[in-house]
Amino acid sequence: MFFEGSEKKAEIIIDAKQISLLDDLAEDFWLALVQCCNAQILSMIENDDCKAFLLSESSLFVWHDRLLILTCGNTRLVHSVQYFIDHIGLNKIQQITYQRKNEYFAHAQLSSFGDDIALLGQNVKGKAYRFGELDGHHNYIFHQDNNFQVSAEDKSYELIAYQICQQASKKLTTVGLISEEIRQFLQLDRLLSGFILDDFVFKPFGYSINAIKGMHYFTIHITPQANSSYVSIQANINLLALIPDFLTILAPKSIDLLSFNEFEFSELTTQYMPKNYISKSLFQQQLSNNYLVCFANYIQPQHTFSQAEALDLKGKQHAL
Numbered sequence: 001m002f003f004e005g006s007e008k009k010a011e012i013i014i015d016a017k018q019i020s021l022l023d024d025l026a027e028d029f030w031l032a033l034v035q036c037c038n039a040q041i042l043s044m045i046e047n048d049d050c051k052a053f054l055l056s057e058s059s060l061f062v063w064h065d066r067l068l069i070l071t072c073g074n075t076r077l078v079h080s081v082q083y084f085i086d087h088i089g090l091n092k093i094q095q096i097t098y099q100r101k102n103e104y105f106a107h108a109q110l111s112s113f114g115d116d117i118a119l120l121g122q123n124v125k126g127k128a129y130r131f132g133e134l135d136g137h138h139n140y141i142f143h144q145d146n147n148f149q150v151s152a153e154d155k156s157y158e159l160i161a162y163q164i165c166q167q168a169s170k171k172l173t174t175v176g177l178i179s180e181e182i183r184q185f186l187q188l189d190r191l192l193s194g195f196i197l198d199d200f201v202f203k204p205f206g207y208s209i210n211a212i213k214g215m216h217y218f219t220i221h222i223t224p225q226a227n228s229s230y231v232s233i234q235a236n237i238n239l240l241a242l243i244p245d246f247l248t249i250l251a252p253k254s255i256d257l258l259s260f261n262e263f264e265f266s267e268l269t270t271q272y273m274p275k276n277y278i279s280k281s282l283f284q285q286q287l288s289n290n291y292l293v294c295f296a297n298y299i300q301p302q303h304t305f306s307q308a309e310a311l312d313l314k315g316k317q318h319a320l
Contacts, residue, residue, distance in 0.1 A: 007058055007070045007221065007232055008116075009099040011151070012084060016065040018092045022051060023064070029087070032132075034060060037071050037080040037214075043196040045212060052210040052217060054198050058232075059219045070234065072221060073177040078116040084261035085123055095150065095289055096124055098142040099154040101160070107124060113140040131283040131295035137162075137256050139295060149290040150261070157239035158258040161231040164224070165251035168183050172277075173205045182207050182222075191242060192218060227309065240268040247274055254280075257296045276300055 014021060030053060034041050039057040046052070053060040058070035062097055067084070071077045081098060092236075098120060100113045117128055120142065132138025164172075171177075179199045183189055188197070192211045195218065199209035205225060211218040218235040230251060233239060236254045240262070247255070255277070259265050265284075279300040284294045 005154065007072045007101070008075065009068070009070050009234075010077055010081050011066060011068050011094040011097045012081070012093060013066045013148070014088065017095055019088065020064045021062050021067055025220075029195050030060065030062070032070075033080050033083050036083040037075040037077045039071055039073075039075055042200055043198055045196050045210065047196060047212055047214065049215045050212045050217060052172065052173045052198060052212045052219075054200055054210050058208065058221050061210075061219075063215065068217070070219070070221070070232075070294050072223075072232075076111055076116075078111070078119050082119065082123075090123060093144075094148045095146070095280075096120070096126070096144045097289070097291070099139060101139045102137060113142075117142045119128050128205075129285055129287075130291075131258070131285070131293060132256075132297060136281060137254070137297045139256075139258060141293065143287055143289050145288055145290070152261055152290070154291075155238075156259070157234065157263045158256070158279050159233040159243065159246065160256040160258075161233075161252035162229070162255065163253035164229045164231060166226070168250050169226045169229050171208065172222060173226075175204075177201060179207070179209075183209070186220070187245060188220075192244060194223065208249055224294050238262075238268075240265070240272055243269075243272040244274065247277075252300075253302070254297065254299045257294075257298070259294045259315050260291050262294060263292060265296075269296060273298060 005049065031041055034055060039055045039180055042054045043148055044051060046051045049063060051062045055071065057073045057075050060069045064145060068078065081096065085093065097206060098116065100116065114232060120126065125146050126142050128142040130138055130140055172182065179201050182201065188209065195211035195213040197209060197211050199207065207222040211222050216237050218237060221232045223230040233246065258268065277300055280299050281297045286292050
């Protein structure tokens with residue numbers, strides 16, 4: 001079986017002088033917003049600064065002045081963004097950023113990035129970029145083009161791991177595995193000390209966790225199947241400093257790093273990236289909304305042959 005782990009992502013910043021997303025919107029609003037992209041809310045944790053919803057397909061985080069939503073699988077996240085625009089109003093929205101990366105099974109998706117931003121463009125004037133090579137791992141980013149400038153302190157990070165090692169895949173596809181065992185395997189209780197945690201183990205396989213501490217968030221989503229393994233880690237704490245921990249545990253063949261407003265990206269990746277990974281692509285762009293976006297793809301060079309994967313011609317093979 002396969003599952004499309006690659007996520008779509010949207011951040012919407014609002015004018016907190018007009019509305020508070022934490023105080024002024026009922027839970028029914030978030031339930032309806034999530035349902036618009038064909039996902040469901042599984043659970044929720046909160047503190048004074050943030051609500052974190054664990055979804056059937058990834059996560060939703062809500063602060064007073066913004067939201068961040070990630071969805072995977074065959075969701076159409078752009079419909080949730082449109083729902084937010086229709087119900088909150090563009091006059092209360094300061095900035096919309098919409099992001100989508102290349103998928104394993106792009107032809108099985110219900111829309112493309114082009115389809116999504118064509119829909120967004122009916123309401124929002126924006127610019128779009130591709131970070132990464134077209135024939136390799138890449139991210140598409142659309143952002144609203146207006147006079148709004150994000151703070152230089154608005155930093156966030158993404159670490160995407162592909163083709164995790166056989167040991168990690170085998171562990172994470174163990175029948176009957178429980179969340180405590182996965183947290184122990186990933187050393188999350190140590191790495192996320194002081195965070196409120198909320199996690200879920202999917203059947204037959206898959207794992208998601210949200211973690212919040214004050215304004216900080218951290219989330220992991222794992223598709224562990226060996227034929228399409230994918231691990232997404234996103235946070236507004238410095239993920240680059242945690243690279244050695246996660247690469248030691250997962251040992252993926254390839255990773256993507258993406259940061260917003262990390263001005264020491266080159267220095268930090270030089271410091272923390274293991275030497276057995278080499279850079280395949282590096283992209284950097286200052287967006288007109290003041291986000292400095294950095295993207296890097298690293299690979300482990302392969303020195304031995306692998307066997308070709310046999311396909312079941314009679315089965316449902318989305319790679320064909």
